[in-house]
Amino acid sequence: MSNSPIASLSKHFDNLTDPRAKHSIDHLLIDIVIITICAVICGANNWVEIENYGHAKKEWLETFLELPNGIPSHDTLMRVFARLKPKELQQCFLDWIEGVAQITKGQVIAVDGKSLRSALERGENRVAIHMVSAWATKNRLVLGQTKVSAKSNEITAIPELLKILTIEGNIVTIDAMGCQKEIAQTIIEQKGDYILALKGNHGNLHQEVVELFEFARKQDWKGIEHQFYQTQNQGHGRVEIRRHWTMGNTSYLSGAEKWKGLQTIGMVESERRIKDKITVEQRYYLMSIPSDARVLAQSVRSHWSIENQLHWVLDVGFGEDNLRGCVGYSAENLAVIRHLALNLLTHESTAKGGIHAKRLKAGWDNNYLSLILNSLTLVNN
Numbered sequence: 125m126s127n128s129p130i131a132s133l134s135k136h137f138d139n140l141t142d143p144r145a146k147h148s149i150d151h152l153l154i155d156i157v158i159i160t161i162c163a164v165i166c167g168a169n170n171w172v173e174i175e176n177y178g179h180a181k182k183e184w185l186e187t188f189l190e191l192p193n194g195i196p197s198h199d200t201l202m203r204v205f206a207r208l209k210p211k212e213l214q215q216c217f218l219d220w221i222e223g224v225a226q227i228t229k230g231q232v233i234a235v236d237g238k239s240l241r242s243a244l245e246r247g248e249n250r251v252a253i254h255m256v257s258a259w260a261t262k263n264r265l266v267l268g269q270t271k272v273s274a275k276s277n278e279i280t281a282i283p284e285l286l287k288i289l290t291i292e293g294n295i296v297t298i299d300a301m302g303c304q305k306e307i308a309q310t311i312i313e314q315k316g317d318y319i320l321a322l323k324g325n326h327g328n329l330h331q332e333v334v335e336l337f338e339f340a341r342k343q344d345w346k347g348i349e350h351q352f353y354q355t356q357n358q359g360h361g362r363v364e365i366r367r368h369w370t371m372g373n374t375s376y377l378s379g380a381e382k383w384k385g386l387q388t389i390g391m392v393e394s395e396r397r398i399k400d401k402i403t404v405e406q407r408y409y410l411m412s413i414p415s416d417a418r419v420l421a422q423s424v425r426s427h428w429s430i431e432n433q434l435h436w437v438l439d440v441g442f443g444e445d446n447l448r449g450c451v452g453y454s455a456e457n458l459a460v461i462r463h464l465a466l467n468l469l470t471h472e473s474t475a476k477g478g479i480h481a482k483r484l485k486a487g488w489d490n491n492y493l494s495l496i497l498n499s500l501t502l503v504n505n
Contacts, residue, residue: 130158130188130497136220143207150193156204158189159196164458165465165496166487169443171198177487184490206452210271213457217464218268218288224500225467229293231262232423233316234430235285235302237278240444240455253455256281257463258289259430264470266434266463271456278302283310291316295413297427300325303410305382312385312412319390319423322408332377333408337369337391349373353417363397368424372415385412390420437466441479472499 163177178195254272272281292315300323390409438444486493
């Protein structure tokens with residue numbers, strides 16, 4: 125397997141603990157994992173499709189997998205992934221990313237959650253499984269992910285995710301749900317910086333920040349130290365103007381000392397003009413970096429790439445919102461495999477078309493699949 129197209133993957137996933145009893149093992153765990161990864165890259169979205177892919181590509185798979193008893197059934201595939209410990213699989217994912225990708229320092233790492241709408245937890249409440257992911261905006265890579273507990277929310281899941289990531293020297297951006305003192309502290313302790321969206325759920329602090337910016341604007345910023353940066357985009361009959369202000373003195377905010385690393389507050393005003401209609405919206409931020417309106421603008425803009433380059437692609441390119449099946453850990457683990465597949469597909473640049481087109485081509489052409497499997501290794505060497 126050392127010279128196979130999946131060598132860089134197999135060495136990082138070969139240490140998984142097999143959850144099955146030794147006497148009942150007909151298929152090697154690494155074979156099951158690699159078949160699943162290849163199948164998902166090639167367009168398979170459920171266990172039946174993964175089994176069908178295995179049978180269709182059995183001759184090719186045998187060139188680098190042992191397959192002592194042929195291709196596992198879809199029931200076997202599902203049972204194994206239902207029992208695999210998610211933290212172990214996620215750690216293998218992290219080891220793989222660190223082994224094949226060079227993460228650019230100083231970039232924005234966007235953290236946000238996404239529900240698997242059709243994958244419902246078992247039990248009385250039947251709530252959708254929710255995953256929180258970290259997205260390296262410049263490298264266009266999923267760095268890691270964790271499932272939100274059914275009895276919890278993103279506030280408790282985000283620190284768990286941040287603690288296992290290498291975020292030193294980068295700026296972590298999170299929406300209002302993640303604007304928490306504990307999360308800010310975790311980021312600083314991990315030697316990263318933060319830009320956290322501040323909303324009304326932090327009543328007094330939010331109100332103070334709003335009033336400070338209102339006062340400064342009424343004074344036309346006279347005698348008030350600040351930074352300002354403006355951008356304007358237009359097209360399709362629409363004009364969008366974004367104004368960004370930052371103020372670096374936070375000592376006058378009540379409770380500011382409880383926010384570890386807090387240095388700056390920021391405000392973004394978005395003005396949208398469509399014909400004669402004008403709408404204006406203000407948003408506020410807590411920042412651990414020195415006052416710099418341009419950095420605020422770039423970071424806030426970069427944050428939204430987690431929506432259109434990760435979440436949107438998972439829905440459109442992988443049909444994630446329509447996927448069912450929540451036996452054990454199967455849905456959570458398969459979400460990790462999709463993230464891995466998306467990382468590889470995103471960085472393969474020789475084929476035309478989007479993720480869906482690349483998945484189809486990979487299913488048709490084993491040589492192209494081999495290129496995808498090594499795409500990150502090729503990009504970073």
